[in-house]
Amino acid sequence: MELKEKICNFYDKLVWFGEKYTEPLTILGLAVLFYFIFFHDIGSYSLMDVDETRYVAMARDMFHSKDFLTLYLNGEYFFEKPPLYFWQECLSFALWGGKVNEWTARFPVALLGFLFSFVVYGLSRIYISRRFGVFTSLIIATSLEFIMLARYAILDIVLTFYIGLALVSYFTIYFCKENQKKYFWWSFYIFSGLAVMAKGIPGVAVPFGIVFFTSIMAKKFKNIFKPIYIIPGMILFLLIVLPWHIAMFKMHDPLFFNEYIIKHHLERFLNTANNPIGRKQPFYYYFIVVLWGFIPWVFSMIAVFIDKIKNWGKLKYVEKIKNFNFDKLDNTHKMIALCWVAAGWIMFFFSLSSTKLATYILPIYFPLAVIVGLMWMDYVDKKKHEKSINISVQIFGWFCTIGGFVAMFTPLYLPPQLNHDIAEVRWFALICLLVFGIGTLLFVRYKKYMGVFVFYVLFMTVVSAFATEEFFEIDYKFGQQDLVEFAKYAKDYNYTISANGMDRKYSLLYYNDEEVDYNPKDIDIKAIKKDLNKKGNVVIVKNKYINEIEGVLEYVVIKEGRRYTMIKGRE
Numbered sequence: 001m002e003l004k005e006k007i008c009n010f011y012d013k014l015v016w017f018g019e020k021y022t023e024p025l026t027i028l029g030l031a032v033l034f035y036f037i038f039f040h041d042i043g044s045y046s047l048m049d050v051d052e053t054r055y056v057a058m059a060r061d062m063f064h065s066k067d068f069l070t071l072y073l074n075g076e077y078f079f080e081k082p083p084l085y086f087w088q089e090c091l092s093f094a095l096w097g098g099k100v101n102e103w104t105a106r107f108p109v110a111l112l113g114f115l116f117s118f119v120v121y122g123l124s125r126i127y128i129s130r131r132f133g134v135f136t137s138l139i140i141a142t143s144l145e146f147i148m149l150a151r152y153a154i155l156d157i158v159l160t161f162y163i164g165l166a167l168v169s170y171f172t173i174y175f176c177k178e179n180q181k182k183y184f185w186w187s188f189y190i191f192s193g194l195a196v197m198a199k200g201i202p203g204v205a206v207p208f209g210i211v212f213f214t215s216i217m218a219k220k221f222k223n224i225f226k227p228i229y230i231i232p233g234m235i236l237f238l239l240i241v242l243p244w245h246i247a248m249f250k251m252h253d254p255l256f257f258n259e260y261i262i263k264h265h266l267e268r269f270l271n272t273a274n275n276p277i278g279r280k281q282p283f284y285y286y287f288i289v290v291l292w293g294f295i296p297w298v299f300s301m302i303a304v305f306i307d308k309i310k311n312w313g314k315l316k317y318v319e320k321i322k323n324f325n326f327d328k329l330d331n332t333h334k335m336i337a338l339c340w341v342a343a344g345w346i347m348f349f350f351s352l353s354s355t356k357l358a359t360y361i362l363p364i365y366f367p368l369a370v371i372v373g374l375m376w377m378d379y380v381d382k383k384k385h386e387k388s389i390n391i392s393v394q395i396f397g398w399f400c401t402i403g404g405f406v407a408m409f410t411p412l413y414l415p416p417q418l419n420h421d422i423a424e425v426r427w428f429a430l431i432c433l434l435v436f437g438i439g440t441l442l443f444v445r446y447k448k449y450m451g452v453f454v455f456y457v458l459f460m461t462v463v464s465a466f467a468t469e470e471f472f473e474i475d476y477k478f479g480q481q482d483l484v485e486f487a488k489y490a491k492d493y494n495y496t497i498s499a500n501g502m503d504r505k506y507s508l509l510y511y512n513d514e515e516v517d518y519n520p521k522d523i524d525i526k527a528i529k530k531d532l533n534k535k536g537n538v539v540i541v542k543n544k545y546i547n548e549i550e551g552v553l554e555y556v557v558i559k560e561g562r563r564y565t566m567i568k569g570r571e
Helices: 002-020 022-038 051-065 084-095 102-127 128-143 144-149 156-172 177-200 202-217 221-225 227-252 255-270 286-292 298-310 317-322 331-352 358-382 386-408 416-421 423-445 449-492 507-512 523-530 543-549
Strands: 496-500 516-519 535-542 555-560 564-569
Touching: 022 128, 022 449, 051 084, 051 156, 051 507, 084 102, 084 156, 102 128, 102 144, 102 156, 102 331, 102 358, 128 202, 128 358, 144 156, 144 286, 144 358, 144 449, 156 177, 156 202, 156 298, 156 331, 156 358, 177 202, 202 221, 202 331, 202 516, 221 227, 227 255, 286 298, 286 358, 298 317, 298 358, 298 386, 331 358, 358 386, 358 449, 386 423, 386 507, 416 523, 423 449, 449 507, 449 535, 449 555, 449 564, 496 507, 496 523, 507 516, 507 535, 523 535, 523 543, 523 564, 535 543, 535 555
Parallel strands: 496 516, 496 535
Antiparallel strands: 535 564, 555 564
Protein backbone atom coordinates (compact mmCIF):
# COMPACT_ATOMS: atom_id res chain seq x y z
CA MET A 1 0.00 0.00 0.00
CA GLU A 2 2.87 2.33 0.82
CA LEU A 3 4.50 1.62 -2.57
CA LYS A 4 1.20 2.25 -4.33
CA GLU A 5 0.82 5.59 -2.55
CA LYS A 6 4.36 6.59 -3.53
CA ILE A 7 3.65 5.74 -7.15
CA CYS A 8 0.39 7.70 -7.07
CA ASN A 9 2.09 10.69 -5.45
CA PHE A 10 4.87 10.58 -8.01
CA TYR A 11 2.32 10.46 -10.84
CA ASP A 12 0.40 13.40 -9.34
CA LYS A 13 3.61 15.41 -9.15
CA LEU A 14 4.37 14.63 -12.81
CA VAL A 15 0.88 15.75 -13.82
CA TRP A 16 1.23 18.93 -11.77
CA PHE A 17 4.65 19.63 -13.27
CA GLY A 18 3.37 19.03 -16.80
CA GLU A 19 0.37 21.31 -16.30
CA LYS A 20 2.43 24.09 -14.72
CA TYR A 21 5.22 24.04 -17.27
CA THR A 22 3.29 23.02 -20.39
CA GLU A 23 4.62 25.80 -22.57
CA PRO A 24 8.36 25.42 -21.80
CA LEU A 25 8.06 21.63 -22.03
CA THR A 26 6.34 21.96 -25.42
CA ILE A 27 9.06 24.28 -26.70
CA LEU A 28 11.78 22.00 -25.34
CA GLY A 29 10.23 18.95 -26.99
CA LEU A 30 9.91 20.72 -30.32
CA ALA A 31 13.48 22.01 -30.05
CA VAL A 32 14.83 18.48 -29.56
CA LEU A 33 12.90 17.17 -32.55
CA PHE A 34 13.89 20.15 -34.71
CA TYR A 35 17.53 19.65 -33.78
CA PHE A 36 17.50 16.09 -35.11
CA ILE A 37 15.52 17.11 -38.20
CA PHE A 38 17.71 20.04 -39.22
CA PHE A 39 21.13 19.83 -37.56
CA HIS A 40 22.05 16.24 -36.86
CA ASP A 41 25.02 15.09 -38.99
CA ILE A 42 24.79 17.97 -41.49
CA GLY A 43 28.57 18.21 -41.57
CA SER A 44 29.22 14.51 -42.14
CA TYR A 45 28.80 14.32 -45.93
CA SER A 46 30.35 16.23 -48.83
CA LEU A 47 28.72 19.22 -50.46
CA MET A 48 26.56 18.26 -53.41
CA ASP A 49 26.98 19.23 -57.03
CA VAL A 50 26.13 21.50 -58.56
CA ASP A 51 24.48 24.15 -56.43
CA GLU A 52 25.94 23.51 -52.97
CA THR A 53 29.51 23.37 -54.21
CA ARG A 54 29.28 26.47 -56.37
CA TYR A 55 27.40 28.64 -53.86
CA VAL A 56 29.66 27.71 -50.96
CA ALA A 57 32.75 28.20 -53.13
CA MET A 58 31.46 31.69 -53.96
CA ALA A 59 30.76 32.45 -50.29
CA ARG A 60 34.25 31.26 -49.38
CA ASP A 61 35.78 33.58 -51.99
CA MET A 62 33.70 36.46 -50.64
CA PHE A 63 34.77 35.69 -47.08
CA HIS A 64 38.46 35.54 -47.93
CA SER A 65 38.51 38.52 -50.31
CA LYS A 66 36.37 40.75 -48.02
CA ASP A 67 34.54 41.98 -51.13
CA PHE A 68 30.94 41.75 -49.89
CA LEU A 69 29.35 43.43 -52.90
CA THR A 70 30.38 41.65 -56.08
CA LEU A 71 29.90 37.91 -56.46
CA TYR A 72 32.40 35.78 -58.37
CA LEU A 73 32.23 32.19 -59.59
CA ASN A 74 35.46 30.55 -60.71
CA GLY A 75 37.07 33.93 -61.23
CA GLU A 76 34.19 35.36 -63.28
CA TYR A 77 31.43 37.82 -62.40
CA PHE A 78 28.26 36.17 -61.08
CA PHE A 79 25.21 38.41 -61.48
CA GLU A 80 22.54 35.73 -61.22
CA LYS A 81 21.58 36.25 -57.54
CA PRO A 82 21.54 38.97 -54.85
CA PRO A 83 24.04 38.55 -52.00
CA LEU A 84 21.99 37.88 -48.82
CA TYR A 85 22.57 34.11 -48.84
CA PHE A 86 26.31 34.66 -49.27
CA TRP A 87 26.41 37.22 -46.46
CA GLN A 88 24.78 34.69 -44.15
CA GLU A 89 27.32 32.07 -45.18
CA CYS A 90 30.18 34.48 -44.43
CA LEU A 91 28.64 35.23 -41.04
CA SER A 92 28.57 31.50 -40.33
CA PHE A 93 32.23 31.12 -41.31
CA ALA A 94 33.13 34.00 -38.99
CA LEU A 95 30.99 32.60 -36.17
CA TRP A 96 32.84 29.27 -36.34
CA GLY A 97 36.30 30.80 -36.25
CA GLY A 98 36.83 31.26 -39.99
CA LYS A 99 36.29 27.58 -40.77
CA VAL A 100 34.81 26.78 -44.18
CA ASN A 101 33.49 23.23 -44.25
CA GLU A 102 30.29 21.22 -44.67
CA TRP A 103 29.02 22.09 -41.17
CA THR A 104 29.59 25.85 -41.37
CA ALA A 105 28.17 25.92 -44.92
CA ARG A 106 24.93 24.14 -43.97
CA PHE A 107 24.53 25.74 -40.54
CA PRO A 108 22.73 28.91 -41.80
CA VAL A 109 20.09 27.04 -43.83
CA ALA A 110 19.52 24.51 -41.04
CA LEU A 111 19.13 27.38 -38.57
CA LEU A 112 16.54 29.07 -40.80
CA GLY A 113 14.55 25.82 -41.07
CA PHE A 114 14.75 25.41 -37.29
CA LEU A 115 13.67 29.00 -36.58
CA PHE A 116 10.89 29.08 -39.15
CA SER A 117 9.33 25.93 -37.71
CA PHE A 118 9.11 27.80 -34.40
CA VAL A 119 7.72 30.88 -36.17
CA VAL A 120 4.89 28.72 -37.56
CA TYR A 121 4.33 27.35 -34.06
CA GLY A 122 4.24 30.85 -32.57
CA LEU A 123 1.74 32.21 -35.09
CA SER A 124 -0.62 29.27 -34.66
CA ARG A 125 -0.10 29.18 -30.88
CA ILE A 126 -0.83 32.85 -30.24
CA TYR A 127 -3.90 33.27 -32.43
CA ILE A 128 -5.46 29.81 -32.35
CA SER A 129 -4.10 27.30 -29.82
CA ARG A 130 -0.97 25.60 -28.54
CA ARG A 131 -2.20 22.29 -29.91
CA PHE A 132 -2.73 23.78 -33.34
CA GLY A 133 0.74 25.29 -33.18
CA VAL A 134 2.28 21.89 -32.45
CA PHE A 135 0.46 20.26 -35.37
CA THR A 136 1.35 22.94 -37.93
CA SER A 137 4.99 23.32 -36.89
CA LEU A 138 5.60 19.56 -36.92
CA ILE A 139 3.93 19.19 -40.30
CA ILE A 140 6.11 21.78 -42.02
CA ALA A 141 9.26 20.55 -40.24
CA THR A 142 8.63 16.98 -41.41
CA SER A 143 7.64 17.71 -45.02
CA LEU A 144 10.10 15.95 -47.31
CA GLU A 145 11.21 18.84 -49.52
CA PHE A 146 11.38 21.29 -46.62
CA ILE A 147 13.66 18.84 -44.79
CA MET A 148 15.86 18.33 -47.84
CA LEU A 149 16.37 22.01 -48.58
CA ALA A 150 16.90 22.96 -44.93
CA ARG A 151 19.88 20.56 -44.89
CA TYR A 152 21.19 21.69 -48.28
CA ALA A 153 23.29 24.85 -48.59
CA ILE A 154 21.40 26.65 -51.36
CA LEU A 155 19.27 29.78 -51.61
CA ASP A 156 15.68 28.52 -51.56
CA ILE A 157 15.28 28.07 -47.80
CA VAL A 158 16.59 31.64 -47.34
CA LEU A 159 13.94 33.01 -49.70
CA THR A 160 11.27 30.85 -48.04
CA PHE A 161 12.28 32.05 -44.57
CA TYR A 162 11.92 35.74 -45.37
CA ILE A 163 8.78 35.30 -47.47
CA GLY A 164 7.39 33.25 -44.59
CA LEU A 165 8.19 36.00 -42.06
CA ALA A 166 6.61 38.57 -44.38
CA LEU A 167 3.43 36.46 -44.56
CA VAL A 168 3.38 35.87 -40.81
CA SER A 169 3.63 39.65 -40.31
CA TYR A 170 0.84 40.22 -42.81
CA PHE A 171 -1.46 37.49 -41.43
CA THR A 172 -1.00 38.92 -37.93
CA ILE A 173 -2.60 42.16 -39.14
CA TYR A 174 -5.94 40.31 -39.29
CA PHE A 175 -5.75 39.22 -35.65
CA CYS A 176 -3.96 41.95 -33.70
CA LYS A 177 -5.28 45.17 -32.19
CA GLU A 178 -5.75 48.22 -34.41
CA ASN A 179 -2.94 50.21 -32.77
CA GLN A 180 -0.50 47.33 -33.46
CA LYS A 181 -1.24 46.90 -37.17
CA LYS A 182 1.25 49.50 -38.38
CA TYR A 183 4.16 47.65 -36.77
CA PHE A 184 3.29 44.41 -38.54
CA TRP A 185 2.83 46.24 -41.84
CA TRP A 186 6.31 47.72 -41.44
CA SER A 187 7.79 44.32 -40.59
CA PHE A 188 6.06 42.93 -43.69
CA TYR A 189 7.92 45.44 -45.86
CA ILE A 190 11.21 44.73 -44.04
CA PHE A 191 10.99 40.97 -44.57
CA SER A 192 9.84 41.44 -48.18
CA GLY A 193 12.94 43.56 -48.77
CA LEU A 194 15.12 40.82 -47.28
CA ALA A 195 13.34 38.28 -49.52
CA VAL A 196 14.32 40.39 -52.53
CA MET A 197 17.91 40.43 -51.33
CA ALA A 198 17.71 36.64 -51.07
CA LYS A 199 16.52 35.88 -54.58
CA GLY A 200 15.27 38.92 -56.47
CA ILE A 201 11.82 39.30 -58.04
CA PRO A 202 10.08 36.37 -56.23
CA GLY A 203 10.72 38.26 -53.01
CA VAL A 204 8.37 40.98 -54.30
CA ALA A 205 5.93 38.99 -56.41
CA VAL A 206 5.03 36.33 -53.86
CA PRO A 207 4.30 38.36 -50.69
CA PHE A 208 2.79 41.37 -52.47
CA GLY A 209 0.68 39.12 -54.71
CA ILE A 210 -0.67 37.37 -51.61
CA VAL A 211 -1.45 40.73 -50.01
CA PHE A 212 -3.33 41.80 -53.14
CA PHE A 213 -5.54 38.73 -53.44
CA THR A 214 -6.16 38.13 -49.73
CA SER A 215 -7.13 41.77 -49.18
CA ILE A 216 -9.69 41.45 -51.98
CA MET A 217 -10.98 38.21 -50.47
CA ALA A 218 -11.27 39.83 -47.02
CA LYS A 219 -12.61 43.12 -48.48
CA LYS A 220 -9.72 45.04 -46.90
CA PHE A 221 -8.11 46.30 -50.10
CA LYS A 222 -8.25 49.98 -49.12
CA ASN A 223 -6.26 49.28 -45.96
CA ILE A 224 -3.18 48.46 -48.04
CA PHE A 225 -2.83 52.08 -49.10
CA LYS A 226 -3.15 53.78 -45.73
CA PRO A 227 -0.29 56.33 -45.57
CA ILE A 228 0.72 55.22 -42.07
CA TYR A 229 1.32 51.72 -43.47
CA ILE A 230 2.63 52.19 -46.97
CA ILE A 231 4.89 55.26 -46.67
CA PRO A 232 7.12 54.07 -43.78
CA GLY A 233 6.89 50.53 -45.16
CA MET A 234 8.12 51.46 -48.62
CA ILE A 235 10.91 53.57 -47.14
CA LEU A 236 12.09 50.59 -45.10
CA PHE A 237 11.76 48.29 -48.12
CA LEU A 238 13.81 50.59 -50.36
CA LEU A 239 16.45 51.16 -47.67
CA ILE A 240 17.04 47.40 -47.70
CA VAL A 241 16.83 46.77 -51.45
CA LEU A 242 18.30 49.85 -53.13
CA PRO A 243 21.85 50.28 -51.71
CA TRP A 244 23.30 47.06 -53.10
CA HIS A 245 21.47 47.37 -56.43
CA ILE A 246 22.57 50.99 -56.90
CA ALA A 247 26.16 50.07 -56.03
CA MET A 248 26.15 47.24 -58.56
CA PHE A 249 24.68 49.45 -61.29
CA LYS A 250 27.37 52.03 -60.67
CA MET A 251 30.19 49.48 -60.57
CA HIS A 252 29.12 47.12 -63.37
CA ASP A 253 26.71 48.91 -65.70
CA PRO A 254 25.60 47.79 -68.34
CA LEU A 255 26.80 44.21 -67.66
CA PHE A 256 24.91 43.97 -64.37
CA PHE A 257 21.67 45.22 -65.94
CA ASN A 258 21.89 42.80 -68.87
CA GLU A 259 22.79 39.79 -66.74
CA TYR A 260 20.83 40.39 -63.53
CA ILE A 261 17.67 42.11 -64.80
CA ILE A 262 17.28 40.96 -68.39
CA LYS A 263 18.80 37.46 -68.47
CA HIS A 264 18.21 36.07 -64.99
CA HIS A 265 14.89 37.69 -64.17
CA LEU A 266 12.89 38.62 -67.26
CA GLU A 267 14.18 36.05 -69.75
CA ARG A 268 14.17 33.20 -67.23
CA PHE A 269 10.56 33.99 -66.32
CA LEU A 270 9.38 34.47 -69.90
CA ASN A 271 11.70 31.85 -71.49
CA THR A 272 12.53 34.03 -74.46
CA ALA A 273 14.66 32.90 -77.37
CA ASN A 274 17.68 34.57 -75.77
CA ASN A 275 17.40 32.57 -72.57
CA PRO A 276 20.05 29.84 -72.45
CA ILE A 277 18.90 28.57 -69.04
CA GLY A 278 16.10 26.39 -70.32
CA ARG A 279 14.46 24.22 -67.64
CA LYS A 280 11.13 24.58 -69.39
CA GLN A 281 8.47 22.42 -67.81
CA PRO A 282 4.69 22.10 -68.29
CA PHE A 283 2.32 24.33 -66.33
CA TYR A 284 1.31 21.46 -64.01
CA TYR A 285 4.93 20.69 -63.08
CA TYR A 286 4.70 22.01 -59.50
CA PHE A 287 1.56 20.01 -58.78
CA ILE A 288 3.70 16.92 -59.35
CA VAL A 289 6.53 18.35 -57.22
CA VAL A 290 4.17 18.91 -54.29
CA LEU A 291 2.98 15.30 -54.56
CA TRP A 292 6.42 14.10 -53.43
CA GLY A 293 7.65 17.27 -51.72
CA PHE A 294 4.82 17.26 -49.17
CA ILE A 295 5.25 13.58 -48.23
CA PRO A 296 3.89 12.17 -45.91
CA TRP A 297 1.12 14.75 -45.44
CA VAL A 298 0.08 15.13 -49.05
CA PHE A 299 -1.90 11.87 -49.07
CA SER A 300 -4.24 12.95 -46.31
CA MET A 301 -4.64 16.38 -47.95
CA ILE A 302 -5.62 14.77 -51.27
CA ALA A 303 -7.99 12.35 -49.53
CA VAL A 304 -9.83 15.16 -47.73
CA PHE A 305 -9.91 17.24 -50.92
CA ILE A 306 -11.44 14.36 -52.90
CA ASP A 307 -13.98 13.79 -50.13
CA LYS A 308 -15.02 17.42 -50.22
CA ILE A 309 -15.36 17.36 -54.02
CA LYS A 310 -17.57 14.26 -53.77
CA ASN A 311 -19.77 16.04 -51.23
CA TRP A 312 -19.78 19.39 -53.04
CA GLY A 313 -23.57 19.58 -53.24
CA LYS A 314 -24.22 18.32 -49.72
CA LEU A 315 -21.83 20.85 -48.19
CA LYS A 316 -23.46 23.70 -50.13
CA TYR A 317 -20.16 25.27 -51.20
CA VAL A 318 -21.81 27.47 -53.82
CA GLU A 319 -24.04 29.08 -51.21
CA LYS A 320 -21.10 29.43 -48.80
CA ILE A 321 -19.01 31.19 -51.45
CA LYS A 322 -21.87 33.56 -52.30
CA ASN A 323 -22.43 34.41 -48.65
CA PHE A 324 -18.76 34.46 -47.71
CA ASN A 325 -17.93 37.04 -45.03
CA PHE A 326 -14.35 37.02 -43.82
CA ASP A 327 -15.07 39.14 -40.73
CA LYS A 328 -17.58 36.60 -39.39
CA LEU A 329 -15.08 33.74 -39.44
CA ASP A 330 -13.34 32.62 -36.25
CA ASN A 331 -9.56 32.93 -36.03
CA THR A 332 -8.95 29.38 -37.20
CA HIS A 333 -10.97 29.70 -40.38
CA LYS A 334 -9.60 33.18 -41.06
CA MET A 335 -6.12 31.66 -41.00
CA ILE A 336 -7.21 28.82 -43.28
CA ALA A 337 -8.80 31.25 -45.77
CA LEU A 338 -5.62 33.34 -45.89
CA CYS A 339 -3.50 30.23 -46.39
CA TRP A 340 -5.67 28.89 -49.22
CA VAL A 341 -5.25 32.14 -51.13
CA ALA A 342 -1.52 32.22 -50.35
CA ALA A 343 -0.99 28.63 -51.53
CA GLY A 344 -3.01 29.32 -54.69
CA TRP A 345 -0.99 32.40 -55.62
CA ILE A 346 2.37 30.72 -54.91
CA MET A 347 1.40 27.75 -57.09
CA PHE A 348 0.10 30.02 -59.88
CA PHE A 349 3.06 32.41 -59.87
CA PHE A 350 5.76 29.77 -60.06
CA SER A 351 3.74 27.71 -62.54
CA LEU A 352 3.46 30.78 -64.75
CA SER A 353 7.25 30.97 -65.08
CA SER A 354 8.71 29.03 -67.98
CA THR A 355 11.91 28.33 -66.03
CA LYS A 356 11.01 25.78 -63.37
CA LEU A 357 13.06 23.91 -60.80
CA ALA A 358 11.64 21.70 -58.06
CA THR A 359 13.21 23.87 -55.35
CA TYR A 360 11.38 27.05 -56.37
CA ILE A 361 8.02 25.94 -54.93
CA LEU A 362 9.36 25.66 -51.36
CA PRO A 363 7.38 28.70 -49.99
CA ILE A 364 4.10 26.84 -50.56
CA TYR A 365 4.68 24.43 -47.67
CA PHE A 366 4.00 27.06 -45.00
CA PRO A 367 0.34 27.70 -45.96
CA LEU A 368 -0.17 24.01 -46.78
CA ALA A 369 1.12 23.04 -43.33
CA VAL A 370 -1.47 25.32 -41.69
CA ILE A 371 -4.29 23.89 -43.82
CA VAL A 372 -3.30 20.28 -43.24
CA GLY A 373 -2.60 21.02 -39.56
CA LEU A 374 -6.30 21.79 -39.07
CA MET A 375 -7.26 18.61 -40.96
CA TRP A 376 -5.11 16.47 -38.71
CA MET A 377 -6.15 18.17 -35.49
CA ASP A 378 -9.80 17.63 -36.41
CA TYR A 379 -8.99 14.04 -37.39
CA VAL A 380 -7.24 13.27 -34.09
CA ASP A 381 -9.54 15.21 -31.74
CA LYS A 382 -12.94 15.05 -33.42
CA LYS A 383 -12.65 12.01 -35.74
CA LYS A 384 -13.43 14.43 -38.58
CA HIS A 385 -12.41 13.30 -42.09
CA GLU A 386 -12.02 9.87 -40.46
CA LYS A 387 -12.91 7.72 -43.45
CA SER A 388 -10.90 9.64 -46.07
CA ILE A 389 -7.74 10.09 -43.96
CA ASN A 390 -7.89 6.46 -42.79
CA ILE A 391 -7.87 5.33 -46.41
CA SER A 392 -4.85 7.55 -47.18
CA VAL A 393 -3.00 6.28 -44.08
CA GLN A 394 -3.74 2.67 -45.00
CA ILE A 395 -2.57 3.14 -48.59
CA PHE A 396 0.64 4.82 -47.45
CA GLY A 397 1.12 2.21 -44.71
CA TRP A 398 0.75 -0.69 -47.12
CA PHE A 399 3.02 1.05 -49.61
CA CYS A 400 5.75 1.36 -46.96
CA THR A 401 5.23 -2.22 -45.74
CA ILE A 402 5.50 -3.64 -49.24
CA GLY A 403 8.48 -1.35 -49.88
CA GLY A 404 10.17 -2.83 -46.82
CA PHE A 405 9.73 -6.37 -48.12
CA VAL A 406 10.97 -5.30 -51.57
CA ALA A 407 14.10 -3.82 -49.94
CA MET A 408 14.70 -7.12 -48.16
CA PHE A 409 15.21 -9.02 -51.42
CA THR A 410 17.26 -6.53 -53.49
CA PRO A 411 20.10 -9.08 -54.00
CA LEU A 412 17.69 -11.19 -56.05
CA TYR A 413 16.85 -8.58 -58.70
CA LEU A 414 19.43 -5.76 -58.62
CA PRO A 415 22.82 -5.87 -60.40
CA PRO A 416 25.64 -6.79 -57.97
CA GLN A 417 27.31 -3.36 -58.20
CA LEU A 418 24.09 -1.46 -57.54
CA ASN A 419 23.17 -3.80 -54.69
CA HIS A 420 26.59 -3.15 -53.18
CA ASP A 421 26.07 0.61 -53.54
CA ILE A 422 22.86 0.55 -51.54
CA ALA A 423 23.95 -2.07 -49.01
CA GLU A 424 24.38 0.41 -46.15
CA VAL A 425 21.00 2.02 -46.62
CA ARG A 426 19.08 -1.15 -47.50
CA TRP A 427 18.70 -2.51 -43.96
CA PHE A 428 17.96 0.94 -42.59
CA ALA A 429 15.23 1.43 -45.19
CA LEU A 430 13.88 -2.07 -44.58
CA ILE A 431 13.51 -1.61 -40.83
CA CYS A 432 12.11 1.93 -41.05
CA LEU A 433 9.59 1.07 -43.74
CA LEU A 434 8.37 -2.07 -42.02
CA VAL A 435 8.09 -0.48 -38.58
CA PHE A 436 6.40 2.63 -39.95
CA GLY A 437 4.10 0.77 -42.32
CA ILE A 438 2.94 -1.89 -39.86
CA GLY A 439 2.76 0.62 -37.00
CA THR A 440 0.48 3.05 -38.82
CA LEU A 441 -1.77 0.23 -40.02
CA LEU A 442 -2.18 -0.98 -36.43
CA PHE A 443 -2.89 2.52 -35.10
CA VAL A 444 -5.59 3.03 -37.72
CA ARG A 445 -7.01 -0.41 -37.04
CA TYR A 446 -7.50 0.44 -33.36
CA LYS A 447 -8.42 4.09 -34.03
CA LYS A 448 -5.44 5.56 -32.17
CA TYR A 449 -5.13 8.53 -34.49
CA MET A 450 -2.67 10.49 -32.38
CA GLY A 451 -0.40 7.47 -32.71
CA VAL A 452 -0.60 7.79 -36.49
CA PHE A 453 0.44 11.44 -36.31
CA VAL A 454 3.31 10.68 -33.93
CA PHE A 455 4.49 7.85 -36.18
CA TYR A 456 4.50 10.17 -39.20
CA VAL A 457 6.56 12.74 -37.30
CA LEU A 458 9.02 10.21 -35.88
CA PHE A 459 9.45 8.48 -39.24
CA MET A 460 10.38 11.72 -41.01
CA THR A 461 12.61 12.76 -38.10
CA VAL A 462 14.55 9.49 -38.35
CA VAL A 463 14.79 9.80 -42.14
CA SER A 464 16.10 13.35 -41.85
CA ALA A 465 18.54 12.78 -39.01
CA PHE A 466 19.95 9.39 -39.94
CA ALA A 467 19.14 8.61 -43.58
CA THR A 468 20.13 11.84 -45.33
CA GLU A 469 23.84 11.03 -45.21
CA GLU A 470 23.25 7.52 -46.56
CA PHE A 471 21.21 8.71 -49.53
CA PHE A 472 23.76 11.40 -50.32
CA GLU A 473 26.53 8.80 -50.20
CA ILE A 474 24.68 6.66 -52.74
CA ASP A 475 24.50 9.62 -55.11
CA TYR A 476 28.22 10.33 -54.63
CA LYS A 477 29.10 6.83 -55.79
CA PHE A 478 27.73 7.58 -59.24
CA GLY A 479 30.38 10.16 -60.04
CA GLN A 480 30.77 12.95 -57.53
CA GLN A 481 32.91 10.87 -55.20
CA ASP A 482 35.49 10.64 -58.01
CA LEU A 483 35.56 14.41 -58.40
CA VAL A 484 35.87 15.11 -54.67
CA GLU A 485 38.81 12.69 -54.36
CA PHE A 486 40.46 14.07 -57.52
CA ALA A 487 40.09 17.66 -56.30
CA LYS A 488 41.56 16.86 -52.87
CA TYR A 489 44.44 15.01 -54.51
CA ALA A 490 45.15 17.95 -56.82
CA LYS A 491 45.11 20.33 -53.86
CA ASP A 492 47.54 18.14 -51.90
CA TYR A 493 50.02 18.05 -54.81
CA ASN A 494 49.45 21.66 -56.01
CA TYR A 495 47.94 20.70 -59.36
CA THR A 496 45.68 22.97 -61.36
CA ILE A 497 42.66 21.26 -62.92
CA SER A 498 41.17 21.20 -66.40
CA ALA A 499 37.83 19.45 -66.87
CA ASN A 500 37.10 18.34 -70.41
CA GLY A 501 33.97 16.86 -71.90
CA MET A 502 31.78 17.33 -68.81
CA ASP A 503 29.31 19.74 -67.29
CA ARG A 504 30.51 22.22 -64.72
CA LYS A 505 30.81 20.09 -61.60
CA TYR A 506 31.83 22.52 -58.91
CA SER A 507 33.17 19.85 -56.57
CA LEU A 508 36.42 20.40 -58.45
CA LEU A 509 36.29 24.11 -57.68
CA TYR A 510 35.30 23.85 -54.02
CA TYR A 511 37.51 20.95 -52.90
CA ASN A 512 40.59 22.09 -54.84
CA ASP A 513 40.12 25.72 -53.81
CA GLU A 514 41.55 26.90 -57.12
CA GLU A 515 39.99 28.06 -60.36
CA VAL A 516 39.11 25.24 -62.76
CA ASP A 517 39.31 25.38 -66.56
CA TYR A 518 35.98 23.88 -67.71
CA ASN A 519 35.39 22.74 -71.29
CA PRO A 520 31.81 21.47 -71.40
CA LYS A 521 31.99 20.12 -74.98
CA ASP A 522 31.48 16.36 -75.40
CA ILE A 523 35.16 15.85 -76.22
CA ASP A 524 37.83 18.16 -77.55
CA ILE A 525 41.09 16.37 -78.41
CA LYS A 526 42.93 19.61 -79.19
CA ALA A 527 41.88 21.20 -75.90
CA ILE A 528 42.94 18.10 -73.93
CA LYS A 529 46.32 18.05 -75.69
CA LYS A 530 46.82 21.72 -74.83
CA ASP A 531 45.84 21.10 -71.19
CA LEU A 532 48.21 18.10 -70.92
CA ASN A 533 51.10 20.30 -72.02
CA LYS A 534 50.51 22.76 -69.17
CA LYS A 535 53.03 22.36 -66.37
CA GLY A 536 51.50 21.33 -63.06
CA ASN A 537 48.12 20.66 -64.65
CA VAL A 538 45.88 17.60 -64.56
CA VAL A 539 42.95 16.81 -66.85
CA ILE A 540 39.73 15.12 -65.82
CA VAL A 541 37.66 13.33 -68.45
CA LYS A 542 34.73 10.94 -68.43
CA ASN A 543 35.71 7.28 -68.65
CA LYS A 544 33.63 6.85 -71.78
CA TYR A 545 35.99 9.21 -73.65
CA ILE A 546 39.21 7.39 -72.68
CA ASN A 547 39.07 5.11 -75.72
CA GLU A 548 38.90 8.17 -77.99
CA ILE A 549 42.12 9.69 -76.66
CA GLU A 550 44.04 6.44 -76.05
CA GLY A 551 46.76 6.10 -78.69
CA VAL A 552 46.12 9.66 -79.85
CA LEU A 553 47.52 11.58 -76.88
CA GLU A 554 50.40 10.84 -74.55
CA TYR A 555 49.38 10.86 -70.93
CA VAL A 556 49.72 9.13 -67.58
CA VAL A 557 46.71 7.98 -65.56
CA ILE A 558 46.93 9.37 -62.03
CA LYS A 559 43.58 8.20 -60.67
CA GLU A 560 40.73 6.22 -62.17
CA GLY A 561 37.26 6.40 -60.69
CA ARG A 562 33.90 4.88 -61.41
CA ARG A 563 32.88 7.53 -63.92
CA TYR A 564 35.89 9.86 -64.34
CA THR A 565 39.64 9.52 -64.86
CA MET A 566 42.36 12.01 -63.92
CA ILE A 567 45.36 12.17 -66.26
CA LYS A 568 48.44 14.33 -66.84
CA GLY A 569 50.96 14.76 -69.62
CA ARG A 570 54.14 12.66 -69.75
CA GLU A 571 57.15 14.54 -68.41
